[in-house]
Amino acid sequence: MKVSTMAEMMxxxxxxxxxxxxxxxxxxxxxxxxxxxxxATILNKAGVKYAILGKEEACTGDPARRAGNxxxxxxxxxxxxxxxxxxxxxxxxxxxxxCFNTLKNEYPELGGDYDVIHHTxxxxxxxxxxxxxxxxxxxxxxxSITYHDSxxxxxxxxxxxxxxxxxxSLDMELKEMKRCKSKGLCCGAGGAQMFKEEExxxxxxxxxxxxxxxxxxxxxxxxxxxxCNTMLSDGLKVAENQNDPAVLDIAEIIAQAIK
Amino acid sequence: MGLIxxxxxxxxxxxSFGIFTQKILRIRRSILLGKATHLNDHPGQRWRxxxxxxxxxxxxxxxPIVAVLHLIVYIxxxxxxxxxxxxxxxxxxxxxxxxxxSMGEFYTFLINTFEILALLVTIACVIxxxxxxxxxxxxxxxxxxxxWPRSDANYILIIEILLMGLFLLMNAADHEVSFIISKNFTPxxxxxFDQDQLFFVEKTAWWIHIIxxxxxxxxLPYSKHLHIVLAFPNAYYxxxxxxxxxxxMPDIQNEVLYAMQPExxxxxxxxxxxFGAKEATELSWKNLMDAYSCSECGRCTDACPANNTGKLLxxxxxxxxxxxxxxxISKNIELNKVFVPxxxxxxxxxxxxxxxxxxxxxxxxxxxxxxxxSPLDIIIELRRSLVMEQSNAPQEWNSMFSNIENNFAPWxxxxxxxxxxxxx
Numbered sequence: 001m002k003v004s005t006m007a008e009m010m011x012x013x014x015x016x017x018x019x020x021x022x023x024x025x026x027x028x029x030x031x032x033x034x035x036x037x038x039x040a041t042i043l044n045k046a047g048v049k050y051a052i053l054g055k056e057e058a059c060t061g062d063p064a065r066r067a068g069n070x071x072x073x074x075x076x077x078x079x080x081x082x083x084x085x086x087x088x089x090x091x092x093x094x095x096x097x098x099c100f101n102t103l104k105n106e107y108p109e110l111g112g113d114y115d116v117i118h119h120t121x122x123x124x125x126x127x128x129x130x131x132x133x134x135x136x137x138x139x140x141x142x143x144s145i146t147y148h149d150s151x152x153x154x155x156x157x158x159x160x161x162x163x164x165x166x167x168x169s170l171d172m173e174l175k176e177m178k179r180c181k182s183k184g185l186c187c188g189a190g191g192a193q194m195f196k197e198e199e200x201x202x203x204x205x206x207x208x209x210x211x212x213x214x215x216x217x218x219x220x221x222x223x224x225x226x227x228c229n230t231m232l233s234d235g236l237k238v239a240e241n242q243n244d245p246a247v248l249d250i251a252e253i254i255a256q257a258i259k
Numbered sequence: 260m261g262l263i264x265x266x267x268x269x270x271x272x273x274x275s276f277g278i279f280t281q282k283i284l285r286i287r288r289s290i291l292l293g294k295a296t297h298l299n300d301h302p303g304q305r306w307r308x309x310x311x312x313x314x315x316x317x318x319x320x321x322x323p324i325v326a327v328l329h330l331i332v333y334i335x336x337x338x339x340x341x342x343x344x345x346x347x348x349x350x351x352x353x354x355x356x357x358x359x360x361s362m363g364e365f366y367t368f369l370i371n372t373f374e375i376l377a378l379l380v381t382i383a384c385v386i387x388x389x390x391x392x393x394x395x396x397x398x399x400x401x402x403x404x405x406x407w408p409r410s411d412a413n414y415i416l417i418i419e420i421l422l423m424g425l426f427l428l429m430n431a432a433d434h435e436v437s438f439i440i441s442k443n444f445t446p447x448x449x450x451x452f453d454q455d456q457l458f459f460v461e462k463t464a465w466w467i468h469i470i471x472x473x474x475x476x477x478x479l480p481y482s483k484h485l486h487i488v489l490a491f492p493n494a495y496y497x498x499x500x501x502x503x504x505x506x507x508m509p510d511i512q513n514e515v516l517y518a519m520q521p522e523x524x525x526x527x528x529x530x531x532x533x534f535g536a537k538e539a540t541e542l543s544w545k546n547l548m549d550a551y552s553c554s555e556c557g558r559c560t561d562a563c564p565a566n567n568t569g570k571l572l573x574x575x576x577x578x579x580x581x582x583x584x585x586x587x588i589s590k591n592i593e594l595n596k597v598f599v600p601x602x603x604x605x606x607x608x609x610x611x612x613x614x615x616x617x618x619x620x621x622x623x624x625x626x627x628x629x630x631x632x633s634p635l636d637i638i639i640e641l642r643r644s645l646v647m648e649q650s651n652a653p654q655e656w657n658s659m660f661s662n663i664e665n666n667f668a669p670w671x672x673x674x675x676x677x678x679x680x681x682x683x
Binding site: 003005029033040054063065068071075076104106152185191192194196198199202 | 500501504505507511512514515516519534535562564565567568569572613617618619621622623625626639641642643645647652653655656658659660663664667668669670672674675676677678679680682683
């Protein structure tokens with residue numbers, strides 16, 4: 001897949017309209033790579049002039065900061081801001097709510113001020129502007145789906161509507177879980193929990209959330225965060241129920257419907 | 260008799276307000292033991308929060324029935340206390356219902372309103388008592404509330420019921436007046452007591468009522484009921500930034516900057532004292548005000564994913580532990596002039612590592628709190644101390660840190676493969 005890096009763009013004297021911040025999960029995690037590719041496919045088809053940082057991108061520092069390691073966070077922030085400012089980046093889109101939150105809310109104070117949007121917001125914009133067109137045989141139409149709010153998209157940044165609007169644009173039947181939007185239950189990955197075992201308790205958080213998702217009896221579960229995606233997929237896998245819904249990122253759903 | 264009771268009343272009033280003022284100043288001193296933080300920007304938005312969150316109790320209305328009952332108790336309690344003005348004037352000058360003549364019909368209207376509110380408050384408090392003790396609501400049977408906190412909640416409700424009862428009794432026994440609720444008890448009173456006895460009942464109810472109010476006022480500083488006062492400043496100083504933002508540490512930002520660009524480092528830069536908080540006094544004053552404002556309602560803990568799945572963490576307990584600790588520190592300072600180490604710290608002795616490790620930073624607790632308390636902010640400060648001061652992190656986190664440092668990702672992948680997905 002042809003994806004330009006900022007270095008390549010600069011070399012040819014071009015400036016992209018938007019930088020796609022891929023994030024560590026999107027870059028390295030096998031499952032999340034599919035989300036990354038799906039989103040890149042959409043950007044290509046919609047004719048968006050974008051670039052990635054490629055090897056110059058580094059962890060935003062989100063898990064380090066939330067684990068309490070502020071030094072590590074500041075190191076990463078310094079490094080990333082140097083690169084982003086060096087390329088004179090103005091607008092960033094990312095498929096990871098954690099990167100989104102850090103870039104949007106935590107970097108400005110450190111000298112990195114960008115217009116940062118999440119991919120679900122960007123998808124909504126592209127659909128509304130008619131830049132994304134769907135195939136005539138919309139296989140998603142009428143399929144039922146439940147959307148899991150990512151904490152760092154929802155409560156942390158109050159983005160509840162964009163992902164839902166995108167799903168509705170495909171005429172999918174949206175069913176809400178018992179706890180949704182500002183009441184949405186965490187998948188269990190945030191605050192650097194992704195990188196350690198859970199503390200002892202009665203149950204895993206992702207199991208609890210997977211049960212709520214299963215209770216909606218929908219065909220699919222939509223996520224908008226690579227970490228939520230992993231946690232929910234794992235949570236559903238535990239029960240080994242053949243009828244359990246597949247967990248898909250909103251970008252993957254759109255990528256399969258786009259003309 | 261008249262003069263003596265007037266003198267007693269004056270002394271009692273001065274004493275009550277005097278002690279109360281002292282206690283409030285003491286809490287203010289305790290809060291200011293916290294570190295400086297600047298929360299005075301955008302006054303317009305801040306006043307808006309005071310009106311919506313504290314006065315309007317906006318977030319309470321996510322549970323509408325409870326919100327209405329709570330609003331009745333709150334409005335009733337505040338409005339009925341307007342009557343205090345008359346009670347105090349009467350007490351000082353030995354008058355009887357000093358405003359009744361000059362205000363005429365309006366006086367009857369006012370007291371009628373107070374009486375209706377008093378009845379509603381009583382009903383609401385009885386419902387709250389039943390709900391708290393008989394309906395096994397998870398956040399009220401929680402072990403967070405074992406001991407004093409559970410008694411505290413019940414005492415508040417019982418005292419409010421008693422105060423309302425005394426107010427109505429005092430009016431019912433007063434043969435010179437007739438008000439909408441209390442007049443219904445008058446026939447029963449006149450059937451059972453003669454004129455002198457009634458006078459005695461009225462005076463006794465009057466005295467117990469005012470003494471009760473003074474006592475309740477002085478009880479506030481020890482109680483979760485302090486939220487009736489502190490909800491207002493707490494809403495004013497609530498953060499105005501998106502809740503996902505973790506506050507910056509400029510000391511560390513500068514350390515990193517100077518390490519990267521040594522030419523910028525000032526020659527006389529003092530090294531920061533410590534990172535994060537292991538003690539309550541290392542938290543910000545807003546964190547401490549949060550702790551004093553907490554009404555221990557448990558909406559935070561109810562929403563906490565860690566708590567929901569049986570982990571030790573309870574955001575409410577984080578707030579209660581912080582208040583307990585800063586109270587202990589305050590008492591220690593009062594006794595010894597300066598803080599004499601007692602071998603304990605907020606981190607470890609009041610809040611354990613296991614609790615802190617369970618947090619997913621999902622912000623559910625922060626979102627739920629009706630009065631803008633952030634347990635998450637305290638959790639992060641304590642985690643900072645654990646990791647940066649005590650190098651206390653689970654092995655998996657240490658690996659994650661070293662991966663970020665060496666591979667620029669939390670996993671052990673080569674940074675050269677970061678764009679490998681474009682080729683696959």
